[in-house]
Each structure stands twice: as C-alpha cells, then as structure tokens.
Amino acid sequence: MTDAPEAPALKRTPLFDLHRKLGAKMVPFAGYQMPLQYEGILAEHNHCRREAVLFDVSHMGMALLQGDDVATALETLVVGDIRGLAAGRLRYTLLTNDEGGIVDDLMVINGGYYVVLVVNAARKEVDFALIRDRIGDRIDFEVWTDRALLALQGPAAASVLARLAPPSRHMLFMTMETLTIGEMKCGVTRSGYTGEDGFEIVVDDGHAVELANMILDEPEVMPAGLGARDTLRLEAGLCLYGQDLDETTTPVEAGLAWTIGQRRREEGGFPGDEIILRQMAEGPKRKRVGINLQGKVPARAGAAITDRWGKALGRVTSGTFGPTVGAPIAMGYVSADHADNNALVSVTVRERPLPGRVVPMPFVPHRYAT
Amino acid sequence: MATTRYTREHEWIRIDGDTATVGITDFAQEQLGDVVFVELPEIGRQVSKGDEAAVVESVKAASEVYAPASGEVTAVNEALADEPALVNSAPNGDGWFFKMRLANPAELDDLMDAAAYKDHVDSLD
Numbered sequence: 001m002t003d004a005p006e007a008p009a010l011k012r013t014p015l016f017d018l019h020r021k022l023g024a025k026m027v028p029f030a031g032y033q034m035p036l037q038y039e040g041i042l043a044e045h046n047h048c049r050r051e052a053v054l055f056d057v058s059h060m061g062m063a064l065l066q067g068d069d070v071a072t073a074l075e076t077l078v079v080g081d082i083r084g085l086a087a088g089r090l091r092y093t094l095l096t097n098d099e100g101g102i103v104d105d106l107m108v109i110n111g112g113y114y115v116v117l118v119v120n121a122a123r124k125e126v127d128f129a130l131i132r133d134r135i136g137d138r139i140d141f142e143v144w145t146d147r148a149l150l151a152l153q154g155p156a157a158a159s160v161l162a163r164l165a166p167p168s169r170h171m172l173f174m175t176m177e178t179l180t181i182g183e184m185k186c187g188v189t190r191s192g193y194t195g196e197d198g199f200e201i202v203v204d205d206g207h208a209v210e211l212a213n214m215i216l217d218e219p220e221v222m223p224a225g226l227g228a229r230d231t232l233r234l235e236a237g238l239c240l241y242g243q244d245l246d247e248t249t250t251p252v253e254a255g256l257a258w259t260i261g262q263r264r265r266e267e268g269g270f271p272g273d274e275i276i277l278r279q280m281a282e283g284p285k286r287k288r289v290g291i292n293l294q295g296k297v298p299a300r301a302g303a304a305i306t307d308r309w310g311k312a313l314g315r316v317t318s319g320t321f322g323p324t325v326g327a328p329i330a331m332g333y334v335s336a337d338h339a340d341n342n343a344l345v346s347v348t349v350r351e352r353p354l355p356g357r358v359v360p361m362p363f364v365p366h367r368y369a370t
Numbered sequence: 371m372a373t374t375r376y377t378r379e380h381e382w383i384r385i386d387g388d389t390a391t392v393g394i395t396d397f398a399q400e401q402l403g404d405v406v407f408v409e410l411p412e413i414g415r416q417v418s419k420g421d422e423a424a425v426v427e428s429v430k431a432a433s434e435v436y437a438p439a440s441g442e443v444t445a446v447n448e449a450l451a452d453e454p455a456l457v458n459s460a461p462n463g464d465g466w467f468f469k470m471r472l473a474n475p476a477e478l479d480d481l482m483d484a485a486a487y488k489d490h491v492d493s494l495d
Contacts, residue, residue, distance in 0.1 A: 041429040042404040227403065227430060296407045296451075298427050321406035321429055350409075350425065 013058035014148045014208035022223050030121035032059040035225035044228035045323045048194055049364075052154030053224035054215050061124025062144040062202065063131070065115040073135040074115070079251055079270045080108065081261030087112040090174050090189050093259055094251055095127060100272030100279070101247040102254065103130065105239060109176050109189060116187070118149070118200075120241045148208035153198035153232075156220040158369065161188075161199055164214060168199065173368045182214055193229065195236025195366045234331060235322045237290060237361025243301055244288065244317040244331055252279040253333065255288045286314060287339035290361040291330040291347060293354050296321075298328040299347040305332050306346045306353065313338050316347060324364045331361070375438070375478055376487035382462065383438040385478060392438060393466040394426065394457065397491045402428040405457040410446040411468055417443060419477050424467050426457060435467060439477045445469040 010033045019026060024035035035056065037044060047053050065074070071083040080093030087110050095103035104123040109116040119127045128143055135141075152161060162169040165179040171190045179188045184207045192198035203211045215221055230240070239245045239254060250272070251257055257280055264270065268277060293299060303316040319330035330347060338345060341360055346353035372386045380398035384391045399405065407427040417423050417437040424435040446468045450456060456465040472478075482490060 036430075037403060040404050045429075231429060297409070298407065298432075300432065321427070323429070 011059075013056055014205040015056045015058065015212055018209050018212055019056065019223075024223070024225060027226070029226055030059055032121065034059060035223070037225040037227045038223045041225075041227035041231060042323050044222065044224035045231050047222050048154045048196060048224060048228060048232055049324050050155070051220040051222075052152060052156040052160055052198075052218075053228065054212065054221055055151040055153065055224055055226075055229055056148070056212070057151050057200070057229075058148040058208070059121040060149055061117075061119040061121060061127065062147060062149065063117045063119075063128060064140075064142045064144060065117065065131075066113070066140040066142075067138065069138045070115050071110075073138040074108065075264070075269060077131065077134060077271065078106075078108070079260045079264060079276070081264055082108055082110075082115075084261060084263065085110045088175055088177070090176055090191060091259075094256060095130065096251065096271045096276065097247055098271050099248075100250040100275035102241075102245045102249055102251060102256075103127065103247060105241055105245060105256075107189075107191065109187075111176060111178075111187070116202075122242055146205045147202050148205055148211075150201045150203070150208070150212060150215070151192055151194075151198060152201065152215055152221070153192045153194040153224075154196050154220075155367065157196070157198040160215065160218045160220055163218065171199075171369075173197075173370065181211060184211055186211070190369060193236075193238055194232035195238070195362055195364055195368075196232075197367060197369045230318075231320050231323055234318050234320055234329060235324055235362065235364040236366060237331070237363060239288075239331075240318060249333075250276055250279055250284065252276060253284045253286055253288065283336060285336055286333045287336050288317075288331065289334055289339050289343075289358045290363060291316070291332060291345060291356045292325075292359045292363075293328040293330065293347060293356045295354060296328065297349050297354055299330045299349050299354065299356075303330070303332075304348040305334055305356075306348065307338060308344050308346060308355075310346070310353070313345060319347075322363055329363045330356070334358070373483075375481035375483060376490075377436065377438050377481055378490060379436050381435060381438045383478070383481065385472070385475070388472050388475065389444065389469060390439065390441075390472055391466050391469050392423070392435075394435060394461055395487070395491075396461045399458050399461045399465070402426060402430075402433060402457075404429045405454045408447075408450040408454050408457060408467065410450065411443045413443055413446060415443045416473075417441065417470070427454075437470070438481060439470070439475075440473040441470040442473070443468050443470050 187202035316332040
C-alpha cells in the first residue's frame with residue numbers, strides 16, 4: 001500500500017456517506033470511491049437471487065440528447081436500431097470504431113422528446129467526446145453530472161417498488177417511465193445487470209440519499225456492492241467492458257451480433273460496418289464463450305485457455321466462483337473451432353491445466369419480467 | 371504452552387514445541403472476503419520460510435499464503451475442502467491451514483507477537 005501522490009483524487013457519488021454509514025468496504029473503481037461490499041459478496045449475491053438488493057451505480061455516465069435528428073445521428077455511431085426504438089423503451093447497444101471494435105456498450109433510453117444514454121463509468125469521457133465530436137453539431141447534448149443512479153434488483157424488486165410507486169407494477173421489461181417516489185420525480189427503467197427482474201432509477205443528487213433510504217427501509221432489500229454486481233452479471237452471462245469487451249473486439253466475436261437490428265444489417269451506416277457485416281457472413285475467428293470448470297478452483301481474467309493437448313485457444317476475460325452455480329465459471333474468447341457447446345478445453349491456473357467445458361450462457365437462467 | 375507469532379503478510383503460527391500450526395489472521399480473512407477455495411500444500415513437503423505454501427481464493431481474487439517458518443508439512447486441514455468458509459468464520463481456530471515440523475525454531479524470533487502485530491495492522495488503516 002504505497003502512496004501515489006500523482007493519482008487524481010477519487011470522486012464520490014451522492015451516496016458516499018451512506019455507504020460508509022452502512023459499513024461498506026470502499027474501493028477505487030473507474031475514478032470513484034465505490035462500495036465493494038457491505039455484509040459480504042456471497043450474502044449480497046444470494047440476497048439478490050432470493051429477494052432484492054440496491055446498488056449505487058451513480059458512477060456510470062449519463063447524458064441527455066435532444067433534437068429532431070437524435071435517432072438518425074446516433075445510428076451513425078451505434079449498431080442498434082435507434083430509429084425503430086419506440087418512445088418509453090430502452091435498448092442495449094454498442095458504440096463501434098472504424099475497425100469494427102467495441103468502443104463501449106450502453107443503454108439508449110427513448111423518453112419521447114429526448115434520449116438518455118447510460119454508459120460505463122470508465123468510458124464516459126471517451127464516449128462523450130466521441131459523440132460531441134461526431135454528432136455534436138446535429139443534436140443538443142448535455143452530460144448529466146447532478147444525478148444519481150440506483151439499481152434495485154431481484155425477484156422482490158417489483159413488489160418493493162410497487163409499494164413506493166404503484167404505477168411501476170405495470171411496467172414491462174426494457175421500458176421507461178417517469179414516476180414519483182415519495183415526493184421525488186424519478187426516471188425509472190425496468191432493466192438491470194444481474195439476470196434478475198429489477199429497476200434502474202435516476203434521481204437528482206439532492207434526493208439520492210432519501211430515495212436510497214426509502215428503498216433500503218423495505219424489509220426485502222439489502223445494499224449490495226460492486227463485488228456482488230460482478231458475480232451476478234457473470235452468472236447472467238453479461239459482459240463487463242474493459243474485461244470482456246474492448247476496442248479490438250467486434251460485436252460478432254463477442255456474441256453480440258443480436259444487437260444489430262435487421263435494418264442495420266441491410267443498410268450498415270455504423271462505424272466498422274463493412275468489417276462487422278462481413279464477419280457475420282463469414283464467421284469470426286474467435287468467439288466469446290462460457291466455460292464450466294471441474295473442481296473448485298476459480299480461473300481469473302488472463303488465464304490461458306488451451307485444448308486438451310495444450311494448444312493455445314485464447315484467454316479467460318472474466319472468471320470467478322459462481323455463488324448460485326456453486327462452481328467456478330469463466331467467460332473468455334476461444335478460436336471458433338473450439339467454441340461449440342461441450343467442446344473440451346483446459347484453463348491454466350497456477351501452471352496447472354484444469355479441465356473445463358464450453359457451455360451456453362447465461363450460467364444462471366435470466367428471470368426478467370415478462 | 372503454545373505461543374502464537376505473526377508475519378507482516380498476515381499469517382499466524384502457533385508453536386507447540388517443535389511443531390506448529392499455520393493459518394491466516396482475522397484481518398487477512400476480512401480483507402479477502404468470502405473464501406471459496408483453499409489450495410493446501412502436500413503433506414511431507416519441505417518449505418522454506420517465505421515460500422508460497424498455500425493459496426486462498428476468495429470470490430474476488432487469489433492470494434498466496436507464505437510459510438512463516440521452514441520445515442516439513444505434517445498435516446493439512448481437510449475440512450477446508452468442503453467448508454472453505456471456515457477461514458472466514460474461524461480464522462484463528464477451525465480455519466487453520468496446515469501443521470508443520472519446524473526445522474529452525476530460531477527463525478521465529480523475527481516474527482511479531484500479538485501486540486506488535488496489532489500495531490502493524492493499525493498502521494495499515
């Protein structure tokens with residue numbers, strides 16, 4: 001633990017004092033001091049699968065886009081069908097570069113007369129600079145710096161929020177509403193990053209603590225930190241930018257070609273379109289896969305994946321012990337000829353090859369609201 | 371009577387004559403978080419002081435456990451295979467890692483007693 005005087009001061013979310021009061025272990029993450037855990041990663045993970053947890057994800061980047069041209073302009077930067085995104089709906093999409101690599105993965109929310117983007121904390125500067133540079137003259141663009149984002153996740157999330165905001169019970173998965181919770185006006189989406197049903201709630205900084213306390217006061221809810229968020233999303237087969245996705249990885253390699261809408265496949269018009277569409281037709285050289293490991297030793301990001309005879313196939317990009325699975329799980333990239341389900345692979349941990357098998361993801365079935 | 375000494379890397383070693391039991395401290399398990407797997411040394415292995423003797427995997431990451439002294443591993447805690455969380459719940463007791471026969475008890479003079487270890491931990495916060 002050495003001093004690093006040159007490091008910039010870590011930022012705090014509006015809930016920083018609350019995290020401390022709740023006994024969180026705080027860690028630096030993407031330039032912020034964030035809660036890693038409160039009671040413990042396993043307890044928080046299991047509580048999210050059984051009841052409901054509340055995450056502070058205010059470190060994520062949010063921006064407001066307005067203007068007649070927003071959808072068309074955005075489509076020059078992302079692979080998804082944004083023009084076809086109805087008001088009150090949101091969509092997961094990808095910013096790409098001219099080489100077909102992924103600049104970031106993000107949510108696009110169509111609020112009707114405005115669009116909100118929610119991007120990764122570690123990528124917000126890059127994303128927002130890119131948007132300003134490429135389409136800033138076509139849209140009104142405002143980065144939100146005075147709002148908090150909370151994620152209420154778990155099978156009890158719907159009944160909890162229905163108590164605080166009754167109209168939320170009618171929301172479908174991947175829709176957005178403006179709701180009043182207590183006296184607070186909140187932007188609410190039915191979405192999340194755990195594989196469970198849940199909501200993500202935007203509120204202004206000044207009301208963040210009040211909203212968080214109101215939700216945490218509900219008997220089903222406990223606070224959860226980044227540790228549980230990571231194990232939950234990995235079991236759900238969801239990517240973490242910077243680990244499972246980066247600027248040298250294409251949507252096709254990442255198994256995210258489903259985010260490219262039919263019209264976009266026909267028309268192109270997004271950065272790297274030729275490379276990405278050709279890869280869709282011809283098949284990528286490597287693919288993101290899930291791996292179940294025999295035994296109990298978790299493989300971590302960076303571990304080599306080989307075939308059973310030691311030939312290099314790729315690397316693990318995320319790996320942990322899956323608390324709900326009850327066994328080590330990993331996500332990584334392998335050459336396409338070993339990407340089929342049930343392909344036998346080995347993952348090298350501490351110089352020993354551990355036997356594993358390619359399996360379909362998610363590792364734990366999604367239980368989104370239907 | 372057994373005495374317990376501590377390393378800067380947060381192992382404890384409880385010495386009883388020329389044998390000793392090794393584990394990690396409460397501070398260490400707290401830092402690691404939920405332990406999901408412990409890789410223990412082979413019985414009969416000769417370790418030198420400072421050697422990597424075991425690995426403890428929490429949900430977050432893997433961490434090495436170093437031999438606090440030189441000697442031969444004489445027993446390992448088989449209970450950790452089925453219940454690695456003992457490291458969290460009873461780091462100073464049922465969550466022990468391995469036992470060893472000490473090759474050179476004089477090495478233990480370099481280690482900290484409980485009061486010195488407490489000062490060490492306090493200095494880390």
